[in-house]
């Protein structure tokens with residue numbers, strides 16, 4: 001089996017982080033889930049996405065403060081530090097801006113599973129991509 | 132098809148190369164085969180760049196042109212094949228190995244040899260000339276060997292203070308030897324520069340560490356006790372110890388074969404040719420330095436190349452003739468610019484000389500113009516030859532405007548803007564006209580400098596014409612509408628300026644409407660902030676209003692500058708750099724309370740670093756309550772207005788620069804723009820506020836203010852250019868209002884004023900006519916827009932503090948609002964904290980983790 005780019009969701013129970021209405025369209029927020037920082041985005045089309053908050057290129061936990069957008073139709077998030085662009089669907093880096101990830105980091109984002117139940121946004125942490 | 136004819140070229144130098152290259156390029160039917168007999172053991176190389184051998188360029192890197200030329204089936208290169216005799220009757224050449232080469236046409240391109248005067252001792256080991264790669268290789272080997280043997284710095288001397296002598300002096304320095312230039316004439320480069328230029332040149336050369344002795348004749352080179360060069364004995368003033376001597380006393384044509392063949396020679400040597408480069412024998416041409424054309428041999432590459440082209444043209448049935456030599460030269464000798472062109476010594480009857488000398492800066496400039504001061508005849512530039520590329524092609528045409536514009540330092544007064552005629556020569560090395568460069572763009576489809584160079588050869592030799600080539604190319608590309616795409620990003624095909632007017636005209640106010648109407652997709656980190664900025668400029672609404680927050684770039688998004696660890700810096704405005712003691716105390720108090728790192732910025736204010744997202748509102752509350760406001764250190768907007776102390780305190784100040792700086796800062800604060808912009812105000816011409824390094828610089832005069840625009844620090848520093856002179860306060864505000872408004876409306880995304888002003892069609896003159904003479908009739912609109920901005924200004928931070936919705940964005944975690952980012956870690960340094968490095972994190976030297984920091988709110 002190939003590990004999908006989004007990482008395999010650990011089939012544990014999901015954790016509620018906030019009300020869906022608390023999210024402003026296209027404006028990310030960070031959440032702490034079991035000590036792991038997650039960046040959560042509600043897009044203009046209503047969909048919700050969650051990725052690691054850690055920016056692998058700078059090592060700072062800032063992805064929630066990046067700009068959302070699309071690249072050829074694929075929803076994306078750009079790092080607020082060095083502007084690398086990542087897919088919100090599978091976390092792969094779509095524009096490295098000619099930089100290497102920081103030491104010890106892989107140049108992609110882990111995608112966490114999100115669902116909205118009873119108006120609550122719930123996160124299921126994925127195994128982090130890579131070792 | 133006729134049988135292939137055989138051409139033999141004697142000499143494998145620069146001009147032989149050009150001849151062969153031109154022949155192969157133009158003889159498309161293969162009428163001629165070319166055999167080049169070269170005495171040197173290598174293919175033709177760039178002799179002009181010989182000195183770069185000392186800065187590490189290898190002989191192979193000096194090779195000329197595309198090496199595949201020598202693989203051409205119609206070309207044969209015989210290295211190490213010195214021609215020793217020619218049989219004109221049998222039409223054969225014989226080389227030193229006894230091989231003979233029959234020819235239908237013979238081309239003599241034997242160049243020159245370095246001549247040295249018959250000084251006693253000139254045959255000692257340690258005496259060199261400077262002409263070939265072998266010469267410079269031997270010089271280098273000798274200097275290195277002597278340094279090892281002597282165990283000290285090698286003392287060098289160059290005899291001859293002309294162009295070559297200075298090159299050789301530079302080479303000696305490059306080799307780590309000292310050097311003294313011994314010049315017989317009363318000044319350096321006496322053939323190119325006049326007395327004033329010579330003086331400036333001596334000073335500049337001496338500043339580089341080379342000693343200069345003019346009016347000095349060398350009588351003898353004396354040996355040391357081991358028989359090496361040991362000292363120079365001068366005709367009058369004694370002796371000087373030296374270990375190595377280079378003769379750079381001129382060149383003489385290598386015309387010995389011509390003499391043997393019985394061809395007529397010039398008075399001072401050289402094989403005499405007519406304007407078509409033919410000798411008396413129609414089967415023999417001579418080109419390059421060995422040719423005596425129009426009465427003299429010319430020691431420069433450009434006329435040599437011209438002769439090569441003419442010889443080829445004639446062989447192929449053309450009718451070109453030698454137009455006379457352009458002896459213009461621009462050189463960088465020991466880092467010093469020297470240029471001389473046209474009638475540099477003002478020998479034309481009635482010629483006027485305009486000179487400018489700045490002995491402190493080491494600049495000497497002279498223009499020679501016709502008696503009515505309109506036509507440029509020639510000139511000399513020493514120390515600053517930046518105008519050379521533009522001036523040289525103008526020789527013989529009108530200088531336009533005030534010729535003094537070319538003499539004064541760049542920007543002192545406007546340089547006349549003149550479009551070069553097509554026939555003006557731009558690259559003298561390769562004889563390329565302005566028209567040819569235009570043609571490369573319009574006819575051959577070249578779209579970049581590399582393409583134009585390959586197509587025309589312009590700029591491929593000495594390179595001094597490159598700035599001009601680039602400019603002509605740029606103008607032509609623009610005219611042809613072939614511009615690099617200026618689309619903002621994949622979502623918008625328009626440039627920022629086009630989008631600005633689209634948004635303005637359509638009066639759309641939300642990103643979603645704008646992208647739906649003018650773009651595609653959902654946007655990205657390029658177009659979103661650009662539109663955020665355009666909306667802010669047009670309506671001056673809060674950057675975090677409605678759907679705006681999601682458009683803003685990193686810093687605007689939370690109105691603070693993000694640092695490498697994801698924390699922020701806080702910079703309150705300090706207008707003009709003037710600050711109340713209680714504000715200083717407050718900043719210190721806040722920094723202490725929050726454990727922030729403090730530093731004075733380059734913009735005359737104070738930065739506090741290391742504030743976390745959730746701390747920003749409480750920090751700003753304290754600042755706003757005490758009457759401070761956002762400094763927009765994060766925005767693409769006005770940053771600071773730097774001031775000097777001015778007439779209030781300074782004994783030289785002629786105007787109140789601090790008062791003016793504050794007025795300007797309060798006027799333009801918060802104005803969103805394509806990039807940040809900065810102003811500066813100096814109280815007198817001493818310019819302590821470095822105003823001319825700013826986007827807008829204001830300098831006090833006895834009568835009012837001079838306003839300069841388009842300055843820049845950063846990566847490509849630029850001095851601001853004079854916009855208006857001696858104006859009063861009201862006029863000053865008016866022109867700056869309009870300048871800034873025109874900029875914010877028409878500049879590209881992330882384009883500072885300096886490149887904008889340069890790219891603006893017609894440059895500063897055009898901008899001036901728009902904002903001073905209202906040539907487009909838009910001034911009333913610009914004024915109204917600026918008035919709207921000034922009247923609707925509100926402090927962004929104060930506004931957020933009053934808005935609970937927007938304050939929600941300043942939470943650390945949506946499910947743990949007060950919990951600090953657990954990954955932050957700091958160490959102490961010089962009494963303050965800074966982010967820990969990765970290794971400090973792993974070896975446990977982290978002293979301060981955020982959870983232990985006091986959080987006050």
Ligand code: SRM
Pocket residue numbers: 692693694700702730731732733734735736737738764770771773807809824825842843844845846847883
């Ligand atoms: C803080 C400060 C350095 C300091 O400690 O002194 C600084 C800090 C930064 N500068 Fe600067 N610049 C600072 C004065 C300058 C100056 C000096 C001046 O203003 O007199 C210059 C040269 C003058 C000029 O702009 O022409 C300067 C030219 C730049 C540039 C180059 C701009 C250019 O046109 O090439 C950048 C890069 C950019 O903007 O794209 C830059 C970018 C930056 C950024 C924004 C880099 C970044 O994206 O993080 C830094 C933000 C740090 C922060 O969080 O505050 N900074 N920067 C100075 C803040 C001044 C202030 O009070 O607002």
Ligand SMILES: Cc1cc2nc3c(=O)[nH]c(=O)nc-3n(C[C@H](O)[C@H](O)[C@H](O)COP(=O)(O)OP(=O)(O)OC[C@H]3O[C@@H](n4cnc5c(N)ncnc54)[C@H](O)[C@@H]3O)c2cc1C
Pocket residue numbers: 141142143144145146147168169170171178179180181182212213214215240241242243261262263295298385388418419420421429430431432433435460462593
């Ligand atoms: C250090 C230095 C810097 C210079 N800087 C500049 C500058 O900035 N601007 C400028 O315009 N000019 C400059 N020059 C001058 C320029 O290099 C010459 O004008 C140019 O090289 C002349 O080309 P040419 O082919 O006529 O002669 P050369 O390049 O000298 O070539 C002649 C060749 O013929 C060979 N030869 C001679 N006799 C025979 C024979 N019997 N058989 C076979 N081969 C023979 C020689 O060995 C030599 O290789 C500089 C020269 C030097 C040395």
Ligand code: SF4
Pocket residue numbers: none
């Ligand atoms: S010069 Fe570079 S390192 Fe220093 S503040 Fe400016 S951007 Fe940062």
Ligand code: FES
Pocket residue numbers: 557558559560561589590591592593594595596597
């Ligand atoms: S003038 Fe020397 S390369 Fe053009």
